[in-house]
Amino acid sequence: MIRLEKVTKFYGRGEGETRVLKGIDLEIKSGEFVAIMGPSGSGKSTLLNILGALDVPSGGNYYFSDTDIRALTKEQLALFRRYILGFVFQGFNLLKKTSALENVEMPLIYLGMKAKARKQQAIEALTSVGLEDRIAYEPGQLSGGQQQRVAIARAMVTHPKVLIADEPTGNLDTKRGHEIMQLIKNFNAEGITVIMVTHEKDIAAYASRTIYLRDGMIEKESNHAV
Amino acid sequence: MLFNAFLQALREIRRNLMRSLLTATGIVIGIASVIAMVNIGKGASESITQSISQLGSNTLYIIPGQERGPGSQSVMVKAFKMKDVEVLKESITTLKAISPSESTTMTVLYKDKNHQCSIRGIDNGYFDVQNWALKAGRNFENSELRTGQNVCVLGQTVIKELFASDESPIGKKVRLENFSCDVVGVLEAKGANTFGMDQDDLVLVPIKMFQRRISGNDNLHLIMAAVKENIPLEEAKLQIQRLMRERRHIKTGEEDNFSVRSMTALLDTITQITSMLTVMLGAVAAISLVVGGIGIMNIMLVSVTERTREIGIRMAVGAMAQDILVQFLIEAVVLSGIGGIVGIIMGMAITVGVSVAMDITLVIDPSITMIALLFSMLIGIVFGIIPARKAANMNPIDALRYE
Known part of the structure; x- marks a missing residue:
């Protein structure tokens, strides 16, 4: 499904050039749950941003179901994110002073859905993360765990093929973190491919495969099941 | 979206x-x-x-001489006579009404009160040209106009200045400096014009009386004419010009020694x-x-x-x-x-x-x-x-x- 071939990412030029990714070869199959781990500066977030089409590689190839992602225009990349991907961020990234329902509805606006259908689908998504009684709440009125649930509902409301999660439990306590991971695990069980960056081993344990990055290269991989 | x-x-x-x-x-x-x-x-x-429309957008002003820029009225031009008014009245069919208009400023007295205002010598055509109705009394009778009798019609401001509020001026005698005249009519109020001038501050007298008692000659310096409805102003103007040129013996190619103006130009x-x-x-x-x-x-x-x-x-x-x-x-x-x-x-x-x-x-x-x-x-x-x-x-x- 996803294939990276010798993907590199450089910042700057000449003597100031920083090589963040130094030739990543990676293949992720449909329905897989992959965790990316590594120390700070190892390039795990950069790799996730490239996989999420938020950033473009400096070199190498990125294929998604045989589509050359590097060949896509800026607008096509936006459509790729719109129809294929869902994002969950460490800092939740919800719109302030906007209700949970409106936050979850937002991606559906770009899908061109009518207001009634959009609301229905957003309520279903919020119900699936256990927040059906919090739809009118704004982020400031919700706990961290609830905010991340809203973010997951927003990511899943468009029924993406791939969920990109950047440290989804980073801002949560252990109990809430595991609740969130269980939700993600459930979505994965429904067939959604999950790619997640984490620095916590017990969170990475939810994945079926963990990739360890060091200095912009894959150091090792491990397969496991929970 | x-x-x-x-x-x-x-x-x-x-x-x-x-x-x-x-x-x-x-x-x-x-x-x-x-x-x-x-x-x-x-x-x-x-x-x-x-x-300006109230002043009469269909009104033509016939004046002796030609205006040549500000303050340069041509000198020594022949004034109009009452005969000109009569000929215009008879010959120009496009005119609804016509009246001479001579004016000056004088003091009007009544009992112990006096007031300075405009005195205008006219004939009955003036009321139609100016579209001015009478509030009380009557306009001038033909005999009064013909013989230039001492009668007058007063504007509202003059009445306000000279008469008590409960006193009717009709039938009273007012003095125009050194002669008196009988008040036969009272004009409707018109108020101030665009330029802030009080239009009601006047006394109307027969033109003959004005010429005999006030100006001392039979010269006319303004003839006012109202053009009939639906008649283009220019048409009437041309007719007047043609007639007046003839009457004033102006040869072909010579410039008019009179002018016919309308409010439209000013407008x-x-x-x-x-x-x-x-x-x-x-x-x-x-x-x-x-x-x-x-x-x-x-x-x-x-x-x-x-x-x-x-x-x-x-x-x-x-x-x-x-x-x-x-x-x-x-x-x-x-x-x-x-x-x-x-x-x-x-x-x-x-x-x-x-x-x-x-x-x-x-x-x-x-x-x-x-x-x-x-x-x-x-x-x-x-x-x-x-x-x-x-x-x-x-x-x-x-x-x-x-x-």
Whole structure:
């Protein structure tokens, strides 16, 4: 499904050039749950941003179901994110002073859905993360765990093929973190491919495969099941 | 998508209400100024036109001599005689009414009161030419006109100055300096004309009496004529010119030694001046709209910076650059549009207030209102495009990282 071939990412030029990714070869199959781990500066977030089409590689190839992602225009990349991907961020990234329902509805606006259908689908998504009684709440009125649930509902409301999660439990306590991971695990069980960056081993344990990055290269991989 | 962007824009305005209101103030002031200036200008123009029409837009003024620029009336021209009036009356079929008009200023006395006013020598055609009705009494009888008897018709201001409020002037004798005359009629009030002159401050006397008692000669320096309805003023003017040239023995190729003028020429000049003033005032007011537009651009740029992360989030969930562009552009247009609507209401209120206070015709021009609203929205587009493009051109990853 996803294939990276010798993907590199450089910042700057000449003597100031920083090589963040130094030739990543990676293949992720449909329905897989992959965790990316590594120390700070190892390039795990950069790799996730490239996989999420938020950033473009400096070199190498990125294929998604045989589509050359590097060949896509800026607008096509936006459509790729719109129809294929869902994002969950460490800092939740919800719109302030906007209700949970409106936050979850937002991606559906770009899908061109009518207001009634959009609301229905957003309520279903919020119900699936256990927040059906919090739809009118704004982020400031919700706990961290609830905010991340809203973010997951927003990511899943468009029924993406791939969920990109950047440290989804980073801002949560252990109990809430595991609740969130269980939700993600459930979505994965429904067939959604999950790619997640984490620095916590017990969170990475939810994945079926963990990739360890060091200095912009894959150091090792491990397969496991929970 | 557009409707959602519109709702989003309203939400953003509500979220930063005070800032939005202050930003829109520039547009409010600009639009209100344009609306008020243009409408008041048009109202003033309308008032002047109406006043001149009251003077008689179908009236022709036949004057001896030719005007050659300010203050250079040609000298030694032959004045008109009553015979000219009679011939004009008989020969020019396009005229509704005609009257000589000679005037001077004199003191009028009644009992222990005196008042200085205009004394005008006329015949009965004057009432029709001026479209002036009598409030009481009668106009001059033919015998009075023919023999120049000492009778007069008084204007309302003269009555107010000389007579007690419960006293009827009809049948009373007033003195015009050294001779007296019987009051036979009272004019309806006309009020002040466009130039602020009191039209009711006059005494009308038969032209013969004026010539015999006041001017001491049979010269006439003004003949007033009202043209019949639906007859072009120019046609009547040409007929008069032809006849008068003949009567004054002016050869072909020689210049007229008289002139036939109408209020239309004056009306055209005044309309031209007021239109020019209206355009100038409107243009000055439009500059404030540009200032308002710059205010909108400034705030939209601040808004884009403040909402960088939001832009990143929207891009991450699949918003294309054009979606972001449209969203911010609509926000700018809604902001300026709201300013425009408030400005229109305010401008109309100012127009009504000024019209009432200055006693000018109330004119609300719907076309200028529509233009102002569209212009305010255009300002939103023009001054919103730079911030909107800035937002649309953001890199999603940089936007998401923005603190």
